[in-house]
Amino acid sequence: MTEFHPLLPGLIPLLPLLGFLGNGMLALVAGVRGAAELRAGAGAGKEKLGELAPPPWMRGLPSWIGPGAIGAAFLLTLMNFVGMARSGLEAPAIVRYWDWISTGGIRIEAALQLDQLSMIMMLVITGVGLLIHVFSVGYMREDPGYARYFAYLNLFVFFMLVLVMGASFPLMFVGWEGVGLCSYLLIGFWFEDREKADAGKKAFIVNRIGDFGFLVAIFLLFTSLGAVDYAGVFGAAPELLAYGGSTATAITLFLLIGAAGKSAQIPLYVWLPDAMAGPTPVSALIHAATMVTAGVYLVVRASVLFALAPAGSATVAAIGAATALFAATIALQQYDIKKVLAYSTVSQLGFMFMGVGAGAYVAGVFHLVTHAFFKGLLFLGAGAVIHSMHHALHATHKDWDAQDMRNMGGLRHKMPVTWVTMGIATLAIAGIWPFAGFFSKDEIVWYAGAARTGGYGALFTALWGVALVAAVLTAIYMTRLMVMTFYGSNRTGEREAEHLHEAPLVMTIPLSILAVLSLFGGWLNVPASLQESVFGGFGLLPMSDWLERWLEPVTELAQEIHLSHAGGYATASPLGGGAVLWAGIATGVALVTVGLTFRSVSKRGIRPASESGAPVGVVRGLLYHKWYVDELYDRVFVRPLLGASRIAWRWVDQILIDGSVNAVGSVFKALGWFGSLFQTGQVTTYAFVLTLGALAVLGALLL
Amino acid sequence: MLTEALVLSAILFVIGTFGVLVRRNAIIVFLCIELQVNAVNVSFVALSRYLGIDGQLFVFFVMTVAAAENAVGLAIIISIFRHYQTVDVDNFNLLKW
Numbered sequence: 140m141t142e143f144h145p146l147l148p149g150l151i152p153l154l155p156l157l158g159f160l161g162n163g164m165l166a167l168v169a170g171v172r173g174a175a176e177l178r179a180g181a182g183a184g185k186e187k188l189g190e191l192a193p194p195p196w197m198r199g200l201p202s203w204i205g206p207g208a209i210g211a212a213f214l215l216t217l218m219n220f221v222g223m224a225r226s227g228l229e230a231p232a233i234v235r236y237w238d239w240i241s242t243g244g245i246r247i248e249a250a251l252q253l254d255q256l257s258m259i260m261m262l263v264i265t266g267v268g269l270l271i272h273v274f275s276v277g278y279m280r281e282d283p284g285y286a287r288y289f290a291y292l293n294l295f296v297f298f299m300l301v302l303v304m305g306a307s308f309p310l311m312f313v314g315w316e317g318v319g320l321c322s323y324l325l326i327g328f329w330f331e332d333r334e335k336a337d338a339g340k341k342a343f344i345v346n347r348i349g350d351f352g353f354l355v356a357i358f359l360l361f362t363s364l365g366a367v368d369y370a371g372v373f374g375a376a377p378e379l380l381a382y383g384g385s386t387a388t389a390i391t392l393f394l395l396i397g398a399a400g401k402s403a404q405i406p407l408y409v410w411l412p413d414a415m416a417g418p419t420p421v422s423a424l425i426h427a428a429t430m431v432t433a434g435v436y437l438v439v440r441a442s443v444l445f446a447l448a449p450a451g452s453a454t455v456a457a458i459g460a461a462t463a464l465f466a467a468t469i470a471l472q473q474y475d476i477k478k479v480l481a482y483s484t485v486s487q488l489g490f491m492f493m494g495v496g497a498g499a500y501v502a503g504v505f506h507l508v509t510h511a512f513f514k515g516l517l518f519l520g521a522g523a524v525i526h527s528m529h530h531a532l533h534a535t536h537k538d539w540d541a542q543d544m545r546n547m548g549g550l551r552h553k554m555p556v557t558w559v560t561m562g563i564a565t566l567a568i569a570g571i572w573p574f575a576g577f578f579s580k581d582e583i584v585w586y587a588g589a590a591r592t593g594g595y596g597a598l599f600t601a602l603w604g605v606a607l608v609a610a611v612l613t614a615i616y617m618t619r620l621m622v623m624t625f626y627g628s629n630r631t632g633e634r635e636a637e638h639l640h641e642a643p644l645v646m647t648i649p650l651s652i653l654a655v656l657s658l659f660g661g662w663l664n665v666p667a668s669l670q671e672s673v674f675g676g677f678g679l680l681p682m683s684d685w686l687e688r689w690l691e692p693v694t695e696l697a698q699e700i701h702l703s704h705a706g707g708y709a710t711a712s713p714l715g716g717g718a719v720l721w722a723g724i725a726t727g728v729a730l731v732t733v734g735l736t737f738r739s740v741s742k743r744g745i746r747p748a749s750e751s752g753a754p755v756g757v758v759r760g761l762l763y764h765k766w767y768v769d770e771l772y773d774r775v776f777v778r779p780l781l782g783a784s785r786i787a788w789r790w791v792d793q794i795l796i797d798g799s800v801n802a803v804g805s806v807f808k809a810l811g812w813f814g815s816l817f818q819t820g821q822v823t824t825y826a827f828v829l830t831l832g833a834l835a836v837l838g839a840l841l842l
Numbered sequence: 843m844l845t846e847a848l849v850l851s852a853i854l855f856v857i858g859t860f861g862v863l864v865r866r867n868a869i870i871v872f873l874c875i876e877l878q879v880n881a882v883n884v885s886f887v888a889l890s891r892y893l894g895i896d897g898q899l900f901v902f903f904v905m906t907v908a909a910a911e912n913a914v915g916l917a918i919i920i921s922i923f924r925h926y927q928t929v930d931v932d933n934f935n936l937l938k939w
Contacts, residue, residue: 819935820934820935820936821931821932821934821935822931822934823862823863823866823871823931823932826862826863827863830859830862830863
């Protein structure tokens, strides 16, 4: 056991920032060149930017700078990880740089915190981030905004690292806002398309609502605890905040608003499906693997506060469960492959919230990690499919939607690697042994039921039921996606089908690595009881409860609070039966569901999108239109707000405020005009007035 | 004696003021200002008989300053005349705003 010395921790976020600067320069150069060529080419009839070929170095440099910066950061993170693992670190290592805010009673340092939790997040961000960067080289190569794309992506990784490495809530907030900005920039990456630019705005605005909650929580922390850095807050909280007290509950609820915004939970989830307007690797990195899990990270980071507020925790779990079920139902009736995955992400994030709300912080982080693997893989696979479809449709100039699954089908012959890897991810997310999702999701569902010993027993029992239903729905919509995309006969069209091809190596290698991780990633955290059972090969398979032990220093304080006030967890599910039995039931049900769905969807005669009408039936229509939530928000929030703004603009501002200001101005203008009448410029007039004045003074003196 | 002197002074001052206000020729206006100044001088001298030598002293001051003022004023009038080819004060209306 040696002491842990962080190895250049500041360099880890700095490297992506440098990558951003490098790629940003290239993007600026490319932009200036593009504009110049556009002007020059406009006369020659070359209006489209895509037809202007940039020089080769403009393609080559970002391909190296972008993934290179992340790769270096990943290596550095790995070295730190090894150092930390060897040292058996108990207290977080805090690296102080400079005083950031120092005024009055508040002093915030720019400091990075390296502990077990931030290390896990850093590994996911830089590791999965690296794979997605490499994949992007293949996916985005032909885009005119190639350098700009990598600049934004690098900047995102920088802010995400600041978010997880910052040693205080304000620093986390900086990263929080930064990733929101990058998300906005990347969703609206193809901003020439009005719809995509609007999707970016929607994400940004909905996130603002959540950020407001986060900010209020930070203020509350400062007023109630006098500290906003992690060490100060978690040191003072158990003594200064009463268990279940209103202050602790208020802080956690405001934190929840922030987390719900970033992690797309009810009621703020609406931005995430629209965020699919961005390039697909962006959806994989930002809107599946990393940024949207920031809310889960926030709850785990503030686990001490949530443990002190059982009402807040129960709300987190309830919102998570509701979101998990609600989003899963919508995913059942979507035809856009990315929309299915988007709602699936919302649903899986709901699972994570359910876990951390039940006090199973490790299970939440565990699902976060495995979800980063298999959902990152699913999005990248979908990206490969869309890439191929796009090429095929482009080759014959067919005006079809490259993302609509009704236009796909039978792709397993054309894209075997994508098919196999996505198949693995599907089995993982459906929760089938021995894939990653089986262990992580099972643990969350288990803890949701086992948390019923506290003050919210009935609630958690109900949430457990909801979680089971949502898990079954997950298996259904994912199997449906796989069947519609890869099985059956091809519906793209005969001539188009010839152009369908497997993705290049630069894309399939990241897919394969993620597939391996999706297969074995779950073995990182298997409870001892499962290890000894059939699911662990009776102790023969190399499984361990490593993550549980690894995260113990971070979560033990929260666990202690939970244990001493709410008692431990139940050892049997609400319907009886232990963890092993229910793991068996879960994987059995999932297998049966996958099988049944496979058969029923395969039999269904699917027609291409242009030949099929709107879904038949009330329930299907409801799900197809996403429960009309966007329409509801439009009526309840957006339109009244726009109406009120119009009144404020036309009446209050233009008439009342501008009017009164202008009126004051007019009065003095009139006075000035009157005064100017006396200025004739005639010397004699002045002399006359002077005389009159002198007479008046004289008269006043004499009388 | 004092009354007569002061009445003379007043008459001279009013004539001067009247001239300043109604005449248009700059030279005449200038002369009228001189009349006003000297009306005041008469009062000074008359009153110095009762109030001490100070009044007469002031008269010398006034005459000195008036001489200097005349020099400057006439110079201005000459340059104005060169510019406008007239000394009618009605034409001098640039002293506004």
